[in-house]
Amino acid sequence: MTGPNQDEASVVPETDPLGQSLRVAADHRRSRRAQRVRKFGLSFAVLLIALGIWWLVTRFALVPALYLPSPAAVWDAFIQANTCRELDSGRSVCGEQNYYMWEHLIASMQRIAVGVGVAIALGPLVGFLMGSIEWLNTALEPYLNFLRSLPPLGYIGLLIVWFGIGNTSKYWLLFLAAFPPIVIATINGVRGVREDSIHAARSMGASRWQVGRYIVLPATLPEVIGGIRIAVGFAWTTVVAAELNAGIPGIGGLAYVSGQQLQTALTIACIIVIGLAAVALDALLKHLGTLLVPWYGRA
Amino acid sequence: MSFTLDEVSQRYITDSGEVVHALADTSLHVPAGQFVCVVGPSGCGKTTLLKILAGFLRPTGGQARVNDSLITGPSWERGVVFQQANLYPWLTVRKNVELGLKFRGVGAAERRETGQRCLDLVGLAGFEDQKTYELSGGMQQRAQIARVLANDPEIILMDEPFGALDALTRERLQMDLLQISRERRKTIFFITHSVEEAVFLGDRVLVMSPRPGRVVLDEPVTISQQYGRVLPGKELRSTPEFVALRDRIADTIYTGQAPA
Numbered sequence: 030m031t032g033p034n035q036d037e038a039s040v041v042p043e044t045d046p047l048g049q050s051l052r053v054a055a056d057h058r059r060s061r062r063a064q065r066v067r068k069f070g071l072s073f074a075v076l077l078i079a080l081g082i083w084w085l086v087t088r089f090a091l092v093p094a095l096y097l098p099s100p101a102a103v104w105d106a107f108i109q110a111n112t113c114r115e116l117d118s119g120r121s122v123c124g125e126q127n128y129y130m131w132e133h134l135i136a137s138m139q140r141i142a143v144g145v146g147v148a149i150a151l152g153p154l155v156g157f158l159m160g161s162i163e164w165l166n167t168a169l170e171p172y173l174n175f176l177r178s179l180p181p182l183g184y185i186g187l188l189i190v191w192f193g194i195g196n197t198s199k200y201w202l203l204f205l206a207a208f209p210p211i212v213i214a215t216i217n218g219v220r221g222v223r224e225d226s227i228h229a230a231r232s233m234g235a236s237r238w239q240v241g242r243y244i245v246l247p248a249t250l251p252e253v254i255g256g257i258r259i260a261v262g263f264a265w266t267t268v269v270a271a272e273l274n275a276g277i278p279g280i281g282g283l284a285y286v287s288g289q290q291l292q293t294a295l296t297i298a299c300i301i302v303i304g305l306a307a308v309a310l311d312a313l314l315k316h317l318g319t320l321l322v323p324w325y326g327r328a
Numbered sequence: 329m330s331f332t333l334d335e336v337s338q339r340y341i342t343d344s345g346e347v348v349h350a351l352a353d354t355s356l357h358v359p360a361g362q363f364v365c366v367v368g369p370s371g372c373g374k375t376t377l378l379k380i381l382a383g384f385l386r387p388t389g390g391q392a393r394v395n396d397s398l399i400t401g402p403s404w405e406r407g408v409v410f411q412q413a414n415l416y417p418w419l420t421v422r423k424n425v426e427l428g429l430k431f432r433g434v435g436a437a438e439r440r441e442t443g444q445r446c447l448d449l450v451g452l453a454g455f456e457d458q459k460t461y462e463l464s465g466g467m468q469q470r471a472q473i474a475r476v477l478a479n480d481p482e483i484i485l486m487d488e489p490f491g492a493l494d495a496l497t498r499e500r501l502q503m504d505l506l507q508i509s510r511e512r513r514k515t516i517f518f519i520t521h522s523v524e525e526a527v528f529l530g531d532r533v534l535v536m537s538p539r540p541g542r543v544v545l546d547e548p549v550t551i552s553q554q555y556g557r558v559l560p561g562k563e564l565r566s567t568p569e570f571v572a573l574r575d576r577i578a579d580t581i582y583t584g585q586a587p588a
């Protein structure tokens with residue numbers, strides 16, 4: 030038998046619904062946090078192992094440093110690219126190729142913002158029209174697939190001839206890389222809208238226009254956001270191609286130029302920065318997606 | 329509003345190219361204000377018939393008319409309650425219910441009032457601002473019913489609307505639906521798998537045969553008239569007339585042909 034005090038303690042929580050639901054919510058938050066920590070721990074462990082192998086390979090000089098510089102050398106290159114230093118001649122030099130690395134990164138991001146931004150402005154519109162108007166789709170789809178399969182390196186030269194070596198040709202390249210995935214994702218989204226969703230709206234009195242505006246548009250949003258994420262990823266892989274010529278400042282340009290000058294450590298630092306920036310941007314977009322489309326996968 | 333089917337038939341062509349004769353020549357007249365229930369085995373063409381009436385499907389043969397005009401497409405005057413709730417997850421429950429009124433250009437204040445009344449009716453008061461996907465299946469179904477009622481259509485087409493509900497809620501909504509159909513003289517086309525529900529709700533029960541679907545039994549339900557008053561549910565269900573009709577309909581579904 031338990032004493033009266035203990036009895037009371039075990040009864041109170043059950044007769045206290047508010048306390049109980051608060052506890053459920055707190056438990057939920059705690060388990061979510063624990064889960065996030067676990068996931069992060071796993072990724073972090075993989076990173077440490079990869080760094081360890083890299084370090085071992087360079088430490089015992091299994092590969093010449095020109096091919097694979099050590100983690101420390103890459104870190105030094107990264108620091109040097111973001112600071113000023115005195116040369117033997119007494120002259121002071123800042124960053125690499127006259128720009129700090131973050132300036133290179135921002136220059137590339139600006140180009141991506143313009144190219145992808147225009148694609149985001151036009152892509153869903155074109156995809157929406159192609160998805161809802163059959164003949165338009167029949168007419169344009171082959172060209173879209175044609176454009177999609179072109180390698181950016183293949184036609185950057187053409188774009189430079191057309192639009193000059195400055196930023197315009199780079200914007201065009203990034204736009205052309207980002208546009209097809211957004212259009213195709215939007216078309217798939219429009220096609221995937223459930224027939225009954227449209228029927229229900231029509232039998233509530235929706236006009237064709239209202240069906241588009243109030244049903245198809247929001248129903249397509251998850252796919253559009255997915256398409257934008259793919260397009261941004263694509264833009265990052267294209268940015269080096271875009272910056273092969275006159276790409277300074279630009280993180281892709283810096284990666285290319287430093288590789289040509291056999292500054293391997295700097296090249297690797299650039300690659301890592303590009304990768305990290307891409308991952309961070311994608312995480313941001315993913316988060317934005319769950320904010321905009323909280324129902325995704327749940328309805 | 330009344331509706332009429334004139335030798336309406338439906339053949340589907342499947343993706344593999346086969347022709348499915350879903351609905352045999354069917355003629356039917358449902359006068360305004362009638363509550364007609366449709367029962368029949370799975371796959372006999374009940375939903376097909378409903379889609380034709382809703383205007384989602386042009387029949388491959390014959391004509392479907394509302395009053396005297398040909399059905400050429402959906403209209404808000406023919407509200408549809410689907411087998412699945414079909415709520416829009418990007419809208420709250422309230423916004424879903426008000427959507428039809430919004431489409432039709434009704435002002436915000438009136439939308440709010442009508443929507444609230446219909447939400448109260450189906451017992452969803454207090455859930456107005458919930459996400460639709462955070463409702464239970466039965467609550468979603470009730471929200472869908474509220475959405476159709478808010479639009480106040482003349483004809484209500486319902487495809488097994490109460491299938492997913494618990495007995496208590498079902499009974500309440502059945503009563504509400506009966507009241508609405510009687511008070512506002514709505515024409516109701518109601519598909520169900522429950523013979524009991526059909527006899528209880530309908531002024532008339534149609535039984536369809538397996539594919540190709542045909543109406544093999546067309547029975548008026550006149551129990552209330554026979555007793556000279558509207559019987560409460562429990563009493564009605566235990567009358568000999570109710571039991572006899574229920575069994576007759578169940579037999580017809582079972583054999584697929586009209587009783588001798």
Ligand SMILES: Nc1ncnc2c1ncn2[C@@H]1O[C@H](COP(=O)(O)OP(=O)(O)OP(=O)(O)O)[C@@H](O)[C@H]1O
Pocket residue numbers: 340341342348350368369370371372373374375376377539
């Ligand atoms: N789009 C379609 N293409 C081909 N065949 C179809 C199509 N829709 C329905 N059918 C066929 O038509 C027949 C009737 O279908 P319907 O949906 O009208 O049946 P139902 O009576 O509503 O059945 P249930 O009670 O199971 O809902 C079925 O045999 C089905 O296979």
Ligand SMILES: [Mg+2]
Pocket residue numbers: 374375376411487
């Ligand atoms: Mg059906």
